Amino acid sequence: MDSVHLALLLSRAAVTQEADSARPWAPVVPSRPRHGPYARRTRRALASALHRVADAVTPTPARDICSPAH
Structure with a gap:
């Protein structure tokens, strides 16, 4: 109930701030420059690093170790 x-x-x-931002005398906030292409490289590098870590940390199933080769 408190929430x-x-x-x-x-x-x-928040509603008051949004309503005031539409007024003619509201301050104009300059747009921030977008990040360059390095964001995509960083995301790809992080994803591949996480995959490598997951492969290294994943335990080997016990049935593969104990079962004889067919």
Whole structure:
């Protein structure tokens, strides 16, 4: 029950801020420059590193160790 009251209190401030941002005298915030192509490389490098770590950490199933080769 407290979460509803808290949400209403917090949402009022957010709605007021959004409404004031549409006013003609609202400050203009300059847009931030987008990141270069290095973000894609970083994401790809992180994904491949996580795959390597997962392969290294994954335990070998016990049935493969104990069962004879067919």
